[in-house]
Amino acid sequence: MPKVAYYPGCSGQGTSLEYERSTRAVCQAVGLELVDVPDWSCCGSSPAHMVNHVLSAALSARNLDLAHSLGMEVVATPCPSCLTNLRNAAVEMEDEGFRSKVNALLDRPYTGAVDPQSVLQVLVEQVGVDEVARRVTKPLTGLRVACYYGCIMNRPPERMRFDDHENPMAMDRLMEAIGLEVAPFPLKVECCGASFGVPRGDIVMRLSGKLLDAARGLGVDAMVTACPLCQMNLDLRQRQINAALHERFRIPVFYYTQLLGLALDVPRQELGLDRLCVDPRLALGKIKAPAPVQ
Amino acid sequence: MRIGVFICHCGSNIAGTVDVRAVAQAAKGFADVVYASDTMYACSEPGQEGIIQAVREHNLDGVVVASCTPRMHEPTFRRTVERAGLNRYCFEMANIREHVSWIGKDTERNTIKATELVRMAVEKLRRNRPLTPKRFDVTKRVLVVGGGVAGIQAALDCAEGGQEVVLVEREQSIGGKMAKLDKTFPTIDCSSCVLGPKMVDVAQHPKITLHTMAEVESVSGYVGNFQVTIRKKARFVDWEKCTGCGLCMEKCPSRKAPDPFNEYLCTAPTINIPFPQAIPKKAAINPETCIMKQKGKCGLCAKICPVKCIDFDQQDELVTVDVGAIVVATGYDLFDWHKYPQYGQGRYPDVITSLQYERLLSASGPTGGHIKRPSDGKEPKTVVFIQCVGSRDRSVDRPYCSGFCCMYTAKQAILTKDHIPDSQSYVFYMDIRSPGKAYDEFTRRAMEEYGAQYVRGRVAMIYPKGDQLIVRGADTLAGTQVEVAADLVVLAVGVEAARGAAVLGEKLRVVPDQYGFFVESHPKLRPVETNTAGVFLAGACQGPKDIPASVAQGSAAAAKVLALLVKDQLESDPQVSRVTPARCVGCGKCVQTCPFGAIKLVEDRFGNPKAEVVETVCQGCGICTVTCPQGAIQLEHFTDNQILAEVQALCPPRIRVNYAS
Ligand SMILES: Cc1cc2nc3c(=O)[nH]c(=O)nc-3n(C[C@H](O)[C@H](O)[C@H](O)COP(=O)(O)OP(=O)(O)OC[C@H]3O[C@@H](n4cnc5c(N)ncnc54)[C@H](O)[C@@H]3O)c2cc1C
Numbered sequence: 001m002p003k004v005a006y007y008p009g010c011s012g013q014g015t016s017l018e019y020e021r022s023t024r025a026v027c028q029a030v031g032l033e034l035v036d037v038p039d040w041s042c043c044g045s046s047p048a049h050m051v052n053h054v055l056s057a058a059l060s061a062r063n064l065d066l067a068h069s070l071g072m073e074v075v076a077t078p079c080p081s082c083l084t085n086l087r088n089a090a091v092e093m094e095d096e097g098f099r100s101k102v103n104a105l106l107d108r109p110y111t112g113a114v115d116p117q118s119v120l121q122v123l124v125e126q127v128g129v130d131e132v133a134r135r136v137t138k139p140l141t142g143l144r145v146a147c148y149y150g151c152i153m154n155r156p157p158e159r160m161r162f163d164d165h166e167n168p169m170a171m172d173r174l175m176e177a178i179g180l181e182v183a184p185f186p187l188k189v190e191c192c193g194a195s196f197g198v199p200r201g202d203i204v205m206r207l208s209g210k211l212l213d214a215a216r217g218l219g220v221d222a223m224v225t226a227c228p229l230c231q232m233n234l235d236l237r238q239r240q241i242n243a244a245l246h247e248r249f250r251i252p253v254f255y256y257t258q259l260l261g262l263a264l265d266v267p268r269q270e271l272g273l274d275r276l277c278v279d280p281r282l283a284l285g286k287i288k289a290p291a292p293v294q
Numbered sequence: 295m296r297i298g299v300f301i302c303h304c305g306s307n308i309a310g311t312v313d314v315r316a317v318a319q320a321a322k323g324f325a326d327v328v329y330a331s332d333t334m335y336a337c338s339e340p341g342q343e344g345i346i347q348a349v350r351e352h353n354l355d356g357v358v359v360a361s362c363t364p365r366m367h368e369p370t371f372r373r374t375v376e377r378a379g380l381n382r383y384c385f386e387m388a389n390i391r392e393h394v395s396w397i398g399k400d401t402e403r404n405t406i407k408a409t410e411l412v413r414m415a416v417e418k419l420r421r422n423r424p425l426t427p428k429r430f431d432v433t434k435r436v437l438v439v440g441g442g443v444a445g446i447q448a449a450l451d452c453a454e455g456g457q458e459v460v461l462v463e464r465e466q467s468i469g470g471k472m473a474k475l476d477k478t479f480p481t482i483d484c485s486s487c488v489l490g491p492k493m494v495d496v497a498q499h500p501k502i503t504l505h506t507m508a509e510v511e512s513v514s515g516y517v518g519n520f521q522v523t524i525r526k527k528a529r530f531v532d533w534e535k536c537t538g539c540g541l542c543m544e545k546c547p548s549r550k551a552p553d554p555f556n557e558y559l560c561t562a563p564t565i566n567i568p569f570p571q572a573i574p575k576k577a578a579i580n581p582e583t584c585i586m587k588q589k590g591k592c593g594l595c596a597k598i599c600p601v602k603c604i605d606f607d608q609q610d611e612l613v614t615v616d617v618g619a620i621v622v623a624t625g626y627d628l629f630d631w632h633k634y635p636q637y638g639q640g641r642y643p644d645v646i647t648s649l650q651y652e653r654l655l656s657a658s659g660p661t662g663g664h665i666k667r668p669s670d671g672k673e674p675k676t677v678v679f680i681q682c683v684g685s686r687d688r689s690v691d692r693p694y695c696s697g698f699c700c701m702y703t704a705k706q707a708i709l710t711k712d713h714i715p716d717s718q719s720y721v722f723y724m725d726i727r728s729p730g731k732a733y734d735e736f737t738r739r740a741m742e743e744y745g746a747q748y749v750r751g752r753v754a755m756i757y758p759k760g761d762q763l764i765v766r767g768a769d770t771l772a773g774t775q776v777e778v779a780a781d782l783v784v785l786a787v788g789v790e791a792a793r794g795a796a797v798l799g800e801k802l803r804v805v806p807d808q809y810g811f812f813v814e815s816h817p818k819l820r821p822v823e824t825n826t827a828g829v830f831l832a833g834a835c836q837g838p839k840d841i842p843a844s845v846a847q848g849s850a851a852a853a854k855v856l857a858l859l860v861k862d863q864l865e866s867d868p869q870v871s872r873v874t875p876a877r878c879v880g881c882g883k884c885v886q887t888c889p890f891g892a893i894k895l896v897e898d899r900f901g902n903p904k905a906e907v908v909e910t911v912c913q914g915c916g917i918c919t920v921t922c923p924q925g926a927i928q929l930e931h932f933t934d935n936q937i938l939a940e941v942q943a944l945c946p947p948r949i950r951v952n953y954a955s
Pocket residue numbers: 439440441442443444445462463464465468469470471472475477478479480508509510623624625626627648649652698702705792793794795798832833834835839840841842844
């Protein structure tokens with residue numbers, strides 16, 4: 001059974017609780033063991049790395065070091081922001097000068113040697129799309145979705161080294177494996193406005209509005225994401241977007257783990273579907289009951 | 295030996311950082327040197343006369359000139375000493391320009407280095423012996439490889455000059471890329487109307503033998519005496535008989551063969567003549583899609599053919615020809631734009647290449663000259679052109695400019711407006727490069743008279759929206775992002791070396807540069823020659839070139855061929871390997887190692903095997919000399935003794951050092 005260290009990230013404790021819980025439930029259902037990084041702390045993602053790279057790297061390095069102490073080669077995180085920060089720290093710590101500056105902030109010197117990956121990457125590479133498909137008990141046929149990866153999960157490509165950076169397919173393939181019809185979404189890796197949410201809401205309206213518009217143009221029932229920030233912008237802010245752009249979008253925005261969970265028939269309460277702002281019931285109602293087995 | 299040394303100033307090129315007088319002074323002290331002086335320009339008329347005079351006055355029998363690289367002027371000075379009555383191989387050159395004055399600024403040390411190089415040359419010259427070149431007959435026939443416009447021009451000019459020409463073309467018809475073009479810049483004249491008659495001339499010229507669907511299999515020999523084997527691929531039609539009536543094409547039930555001539559925009563019948571003006575106008579069967587070849591049934595073409603020329607059992611055929619010279623005119627291919635993920639990698643059918651667009655514009659193309667986009671056959675109203683796709687971009691290892699895409703994009707924008715008057719074209723460009731005669735005026739016309747919108751910036755992504763494509767790019771002049779909703783996107787894909795150029799280059803011993811284009815002998819002064827004597831270049835195989843430049847090079851290469859083949863005999867370079875039979879043990883190692891097959895084993899009069907060098911074949915590479923365990927094979931003028939003498943001139947043995955402690 002594949003086993004990786006697991007770094008949940010802060011948003012999983014709050015805004016994206018449903019992502020966090022569904023991730024754990026899905027990994028269990030497909031036989032991927034997640035071992036929590038003990039005493040984990042903030043990775044330094046949002047505020048720290050804007051202000052001080054050494055501090056931000058130190059925060060990540062601490063967590064990487066703890067993951068390493070579990071004897072694990074890979075540490076998985078559901079959140080692309082955490083992933084970016086952990087990966088950046090891991091790469092930059094290879095520079096001796098930088099490492100000594102970071103080590104000065106740490107209780108014990110960094111040993112590194114653990115590779116941060118997204119849970120999506122681990123699912124696709126260590127469990128495999130075929131294995132996920134094999135375990136599906138309730139295929140979600142009848143539902144048409146667009147997979148949206150966000151702009152940082154695969155980029156910059158030389159650093160993230162996962163999937164195609166202009167046209168990633170990992171999530172598409174997983175979603176197909178559970179019976180969904182996946183529309184070729186051309187804006188997969190466009191920016192949703194992410195961290196501009198607070199200072200420049202107008203930018204989020206414009207950028208996220210464009211994503212919703214493109215998805216609607218493809219006639220999808222829902223969008224699927226792998227990022228707490230993307231999900232929040234598209235889902236929580238959908239009403240604001242409608243108001244700002246004089247639109248009437250009503251597109252539910254799932255975490256891919258929520259849909260995987262449905263197909264793998266994990267207990268509903270682990271999926272937190274009720275936490276979505278745009279009501280998903282209409283979309284979910286389109287799922288066809290599986291044909292009776294003959 | 296009585297040696298004269300001449301140190302050249304090369305204006306200030308050498309004298310600027312080398313004390314040439316001091317070098318001449320020092321040379322006077324070298325062994326056998328009886329005369330030394332400096333001279334302003336050794337290669338000039340008075341410079342050469344000075345050398346001749348010195349030879350006569352001082353009764354010299356060897357000359358050293360210390361000047362520039364021997365690549366340019368070694369032949370010049372060899373002729374000079376010959377005019378002075380010496381053997382032309384009693385001459386050595388020291389390169390004190392490229393190897394000294396141009397690369398160092400310290401006059402004192404430059405002077406020392408120049409002096410040492412002269413000393414080496416003198417030591418080498420002391421061990422030279424007069425050599426006499428052998429003469430051999432020249433085969434009066436030329437091979438032209440590649441039947442694009444450059445190859446066609448070279449073939450016609452050579453044939454007009456009275457030489458026999460063998461033209462080998464890989465595709466079914468000659469014509470190259472130009473045959474696929476609709477109209478040509480900067481005059482917007484019809485491409486096939488200007489090329490067609492030339493193609494017919496090739497077919498009809500009594501001196502030209504044309505092999506299409508053919509490639510060069512192997513080449514041996516040397517200038518004046520090449521033996522070439524040509525592989526003619528099986529075409530399953532007897533071309534002696536085929537009249538090109540085209541009845542078979544109409545009846546063939548397998549109509550889904552790929553159509554490379556139309557750039558894969560449509561399919562073709564399995565038995566096909568690629569286009570109406572094809573030369574030769576003969577049908578050929580694609581065995582991959584032929585029902586008869588694949589399943590053993592059908593044979594409809596054989597039934598319908600009025601002259602019964604279908605031959606399903608035809609095999610590849612090898613033809614051998616002797617030629618005296620070779621012109622390479624294999625042209626170019628286009629960059630594979632799928633390497634750029636931002637243009638959709640083929641997911642959007644309405645993103646096409648510029649050459650596909652030429653086919654859509656052409657009256658003989660798949661849409662009969664009506665611009666219809668591939669996805670739904672609609673006439674596009676907004677067309678976006680993207681320049682420099684796979685050019686001037688180090689990230690895809692294509693840092694060079696493809697040269698003619700700015701021009702043909704302007705042409706295509708003009709033609710778009712001509713075809714669809716209510717259309718609007720946008721051109722994303724990096725810079726406009728249009729330096730030819732009447733070229734800049736042409737691109738301006740596209741903008742000013744035909745209203746093409748030029749946007750200076752790169753395109754970041756293309757994505758579909760409804761039935762249009764959104765092209766997002768930077769407008770670097772306005773400093774903003776722009777998005778254009780396009781019906782059709784045309785990529786001005788960059789120029790690459792022709793597929794298979796490297797393999798052909800190896801057969802012909804023509805070196806490709808780092809991007810696969812063949813390297814000319816001198817970038818300014820020998821633009822169509824290669825470093826292999828008797829092999830010439832024409833057209834885009836040497837680097838991106840538009841039609842006028844390709845044609846000019848075709849004619850230039852032909853002029854070189856004619857100048858070569860007008861001679862009945864050529865001289866071979868006598869600086870070749872020579873076997874000392876007394877030392878040779880007949881092991882044959884040199885025979886195996888010689889890359890040119892220039893050594894054979896013969897028996898001496900006692901029946902012992904001995905190596906013997908065929909002087910006219912040996913290229914003087916020297917590989918055999920280091921292979922021979924006996925030191926029995928030596929390269930004239932590069933003997934072990936000469937090289938050792940040069941080394942010793944440079945680092946005189948210091949016995950004291952060896953016995954120091
Ligand atoms: C879209 C587009 C539009 C253009 N428009 C214009 C224009 O309007 N005006 C203009 O001046 N130029 C234009 N050009 C440029 C023009 O195509 C070239 O200048 C010209 O084709 C170069 O001629 P060539 O004979 O050197 O090469 P090619 O045309 O490439 O011909 C080379 C020939 O050699 C053959 N060959 C290749 N390898 C082998 C081999 N190993 N053995 C045997 N045969 C081989 C090929 O099959 C081909 O027939 C345009 C180019 C493009 C892509």
